[in-house]
Amino acid sequence: MKPILFSKPMIQAILDGRKSQTRRVVKIPDGYDCTADINPCLVQDNIIPFIGEPNNIKYAYPRYQVGDILYVRETWAITPDSLCLYRGNYRDGTFKDIPSETLIYRADFINDEPTTPNIKWKPNIHMKKEASRIFLKVTDVRVERLQNISDYDAIKEGLGAHLRPREAFVDLWDSINAKRNTGIYAWKHNPWVWVYSFEHYEKSCADGYIVPVKAVTTWQKKKCNSLSML
Numbered sequence: 001m002k003p004i005l006f007s008k009p010m011i012q013a014i015l016d017g018r019k020s021q022t023r024r025v026v027k028i029p030d031g032y033d034c035t036a037d038i039n040p041c042l043v044q045d046n047i048i049p050f051i052g053e054p055n056n057i058k059y060a061y062p063r064y065q066v067g068d069i070l071y072v073r074e075t076w077a078i079t080p081d082s083l084c085l086y087r088g089n090y091r092d093g094t095f096k097d098i099p100s101e102t103l104i105y106r107a108d109f110i111n112d113e114p115t116t117p118n119i120k121w122k123p124n125i126h127m128k129k130e131a132s133r134i135f136l137k138v139t140d141v142r143v144e145r146l147q148n149i150s151d152y153d154a155i156k157e158g159l160g161a162h163l164r165p166r167e168a169f170v171d172l173w174d175s176i177n178a179k180r181n182t183g184i185y186a187w188k189h190n191p192w193v194w195v196y197s198f199e200h201y202e203k204s205c206a207d208g209y210i211v212p213v214k215a216v217t218t219w220q221k222k223k224c225n226s227l228s229m230l
Helices: 008-015 151-156 165-177 218-223
Strands: 002-005 021-025 048-051 057-060 069-073 076-078 084-086 135-145 192-203 210-212
Touching: 151 165
Parallel strands: 002 069
Antiparallel strands: 021 192, 048 057, 069 135, 076 084, 135 192, 192 210
C-alpha cells in the first residue's frame, strides 16, 4: 500500500465527496525536459518515452496503477491524552464528532486552529498508514498535458461550484506548484501530468478490509474500535 499526500483544502474536499481526481507532475529523468513535446503515438500504456541526445531513451512510469489502494497522509497530532488529531477535522474552531476510538483528525478546521495547549502538529509526510483514516482506490490513470484539463475534470479536482472551474484550477495549481523546482511546474509551462481518478474508501471493522465510504454502515462505524490489519 502506497501513501499519497494532500493539502488541508484537498483533504476537506475528499471528505465532502467533492474530489475524485488528482494531478501529479510526471517526474522526468535527470537531463530531460519535462515540457518537451512528445509524439502522442509514443505514449502507450501510460509510459512516456523521453528522448535525449544522441537518441538516449528513458521512460517515465506512473507511481500508482488502477486497482491500487492508497492511504492518505494529512497533518496530524497527538494530544496530551494520547488522542490523535487530524487537521482536516476542524472546520469552525471546534472538534467535530470525536469518535469513540482514539483517532481524530486536524483537517476539520476551516479557519481557526484549536487552542488546546501542547498540541504539536506533525507534517503529513510523517503519518504512518496505521494512523490514516482516508483510503483511495485508483480507478483510472492517464497522462496528459496540464493545460488539457477540462471544466468537468476541474470540478472533479475538488473545486466545487465555480462559474469558471478551469480558471479556478489554474489558481489552485500555481498556488502549490508555481515555485517548485525553479518554477518549471507552473501552469504556463504546461508540464506533463499523471491524472489519477479515485474512489474514497475507509476501514471496515466488520471484516478488517477497506471498503467504499458509501458501503460503511453506521453499525460498522460504531463497532470499529481498532484495526490491526493495515
